[in-house]
Amino acid sequence: MQLSVNGERRDLGGDPRTTLLDFLRHSCGLTGTKKGCDHGQCGACTVLVNGIRINSCLTLAVMHEGDEVTTIEGLGTPADLHPLQAAFVAHDGYQCGYCTPGQICSAKGMIDEATRGWASFVSEDLSATPRLTREEIAERMSGNLCRCGAYPNIVDAILEVVE
Numbered sequence: 001m002q003l004s005v006n007g008e009r010r011d012l013g014g015d016p017r018t019t020l021l022d023f024l025r026h027s028c029g030l031t032g033t034k035k036g037c038d039h040g041q042c043g044a045c046t047v048l049v050n051g052i053r054i055n056s057c058l059t060l061a062v063m064h065e066g067d068e069v070t071t072i073e074g075l076g077t078p079a080d081l082h083p084l085q086a087a088f089v090a091h092d093g094y095q096c097g098y099c100t101p102g103q104i105c106s107a108k109g110m111i112d113e114a115t116r117g118w119a120s121f122v123s124e125d126l127s128a129t130p131r132l133t134r135e136e137i138a139e140r141m142s143g144n145l146c147r148c149g150a151y152p153n154i155v156d157a158i159l160e161v162v163e
């Protein structure tokens, strides 16, 4: 049994009760994905599975055989930041930074969701840019908590990417 993590094949061995979050952190060594509540409440563990954002603490790794998982490490590198990562830096979209990987993965998934939704509503052009308002972004990102309260800057960063 295998899945792909950031483009690399990984074996799904070990305890079948292992969550995807613990698999990523402990079996893959990808500690960018954070454990906050471990109960689906905070969004710190958000990753993309086949392009859809999910809370990795709420699903078992063995349920993802054949899936493509993308973590924050798969979005960009320090030398080549993803546009969302660069925007979070430019807008100070964090304070302690603990929630930031989940925020950015969630924002990536949200933009892709909005792009697909907007495209299917307006045209078949899947490259159509979503036109999200500040309020829509705040609502769509409400599953990702920031205990530092950096929400205005997080929304500013996402707005820069979608505008």
Ligand code: FES
Pocket: 034, 035, 036, 037, 038, 039, 040, 041, 042, 043, 044, 045, 046, 055, 056, 057, 058
């Ligand atoms: Fe998964 Fe909080 S650690 S939602």
